[in-house]
Amino acid sequence: MTKRAYNFNAGPAALPLDVLQQAQAEFVDYRGIGMSIMEISHRSKEYEQVNDEAQSLMKELLGVPNGYEVLFLQGGASTQFAMIPMNYLQQGQAAGYVLTGSWADKALKEAKGIGETYVAGTGEASGFRRIPAPNEIEVRPNAAYIHITSNETIAGSQYAEYPDIGSVPLIADLSSDILCRPVDVSKFDFLYAGAQKNLGPSGVTVVIAKEGMLKDSPKGLPTMLRYDTHAKSKSLYNTPPVYSVYIVSLVLKWIKGLGGLEAMERLNHDKTKLIYDAIDGSGGFFEGLVDPGSRSLMNITFALGSDELEKKFIQEAEAAGFVGLKGHRDVGHMRASTYNAVPYESCKALAEFMQEFQRRNG
Template sequence: MLKQSIRTVYNFNAGPSALPLPVLEKAQQELVNFRGTGMSIMELSHRSKAYDEVHNDAIARLRKLFSIPENYEVLFLQGGASLQFSMIPMNFLKPTQKAGYLMTGVWAEKAFDEAKLFGEPYEIASTKERNHNTIPNIKDLQYNEDDAYVHLTSNNTIYGTQWKEFPNTGNVPLVADMSSDIMSKPIDVSKFGLIYAGAQKNLGPSGVTVVIIRKDLLEEANSEIPTMLKYNTHAKSNSLYHTPPTFGIYMLGEVLRWIEELGGLEVVAKQNETKAKYIYDVIDGSNGFYIGHAEPASRSYMNITFRLADEELEKKFLAEAQEAGFVGLNGHRSVGGCRASAYNSVPVEACIALSEFMTQFQENNR
């Protein structure tokens, strides 16, 4: 069970999101005097041996847990996933090429709009007409064989949809924004040319962006762009070209250690599916009292989105949930409704408690 003397709420925030309690407790213990240095991790030079060990350990753990092949670089950048919306076309979208985008939600749309500033992106498929309640059928996708890349968003935090399998784009690099489901399950990294993710959902606190990039793409990248916006700049310097977000990288490494201690990504994936099922089962068994947004085949295990029959009942649900200690259940400001974000660090007990609250709320408001 949750340590309620320490954890007084159930955190379902969409991001920044819950962090593992053991990681927070370890950070608390090491905060003032980090491993005998007499300084906080936040005070260490990023060129010091003590920090160097933290930095390289985080990279090594990420490589091991995600089974990242040797022909990929692992980068720790800043600027969030939103900066990647620009960096990707700046580095890889040549004037003679196009880039295909799979439009499954707000973040895919933002990435598409940024690409327009640097070249000619086009929509391979869009779920906008269905209010982004589904994922495109990969058998129906058509793109140009000479595209610079194909871009998708693996999990859609706002609408609660998730790619269960990924298209095989052959010689065209597949680029994925995995900000909200990275490290939630095993994947075949070799299917992708580039993976990027803000850390604040499954990897750690906000401030770190992970980029996993195939080395041959670095060789082809545009060199006529600002130094800080070149992937090669960071690859050649082991992400130490300038001062990295040292505390965030330390926390990321500890979160990865926690995942290892749980048993790895296979265990995490099963746990995430179980957590989501508790909540989806209540929605499906409510006879329309709760209305799920995503089609069942496209449902996210990370972000469970739903509505109630009318806005007044919805407001009552959210108010009573807040009073009962459930934090972060409001849907995104652009769509409203309700959303439970059950990332890796959200314990099973929290999802059981929410499912029980939802059942009781329905019984009280028939």
């Protein structure tokens, strides 16, 4: 195999090489059944085993308490932006959204078209360089729920501490940081995450919710937009994204084999420290775009002193085998997405490239 790229794409993103190789080995003949996993029926015992195993591993790795269910849905986190208020925002209530960047804003805009909303907290005054502290979040008496975005993929910010909002349901989008560290699931009533950043390929979305949140959806909703539809059928109401769920199951096994989320968190800290140290030790040549207390383990954003220097950095980085370092089109600058599957060696190579680039251009 030729040398693999240093893949810092924001999503779809890097997958573990071990997972890719196992999927390759099983692609044509899945465990001796004479068919690819892509060809089998979602009603078959082989796929039901994959589905059940993936749900079980998700619960095990996250320490999901009794009374919660795991669903595999379709439509990405963007569909959840609409499904959540459609299922949980009733007349006379207001949904509170904490604005931390682009993805939180998109979730809020979707909910505005469905019912009453309010901004429960915001980092706008800081240019979204800082996540609002738990005591800065407003919980109104008529709040249907509070929605947070755990990690802002574009801004490069992440909650260091999740808020405690009492009896009001707490809902969180964990699309870009799920399984990067341990999470106390009991603090939340509803979690969701698109898989294509830290769990697997695009095509499947994970929902982890209290059983009570998955019952008796409003009767006027279309069947596919009701959570109770999917809960009753164990995510098999319609044809699921079979191959995507299969890859998720392999990724979960890979994380378990590394030692679980505690080991994953240590590795992620070690990886990102290499790059943050290159930024902080540059004397201002590289500028971090997020306050240190809100920095993400998954998406590192930084800038250089001019557009010309940033273009040169991207050109030379691409020539050196680095992929995905150009910042999101809405904000520009640089972004290195250091998801679970990005190897330590890739982060080390990037830090060394940054230091060498500064030496030649500083």
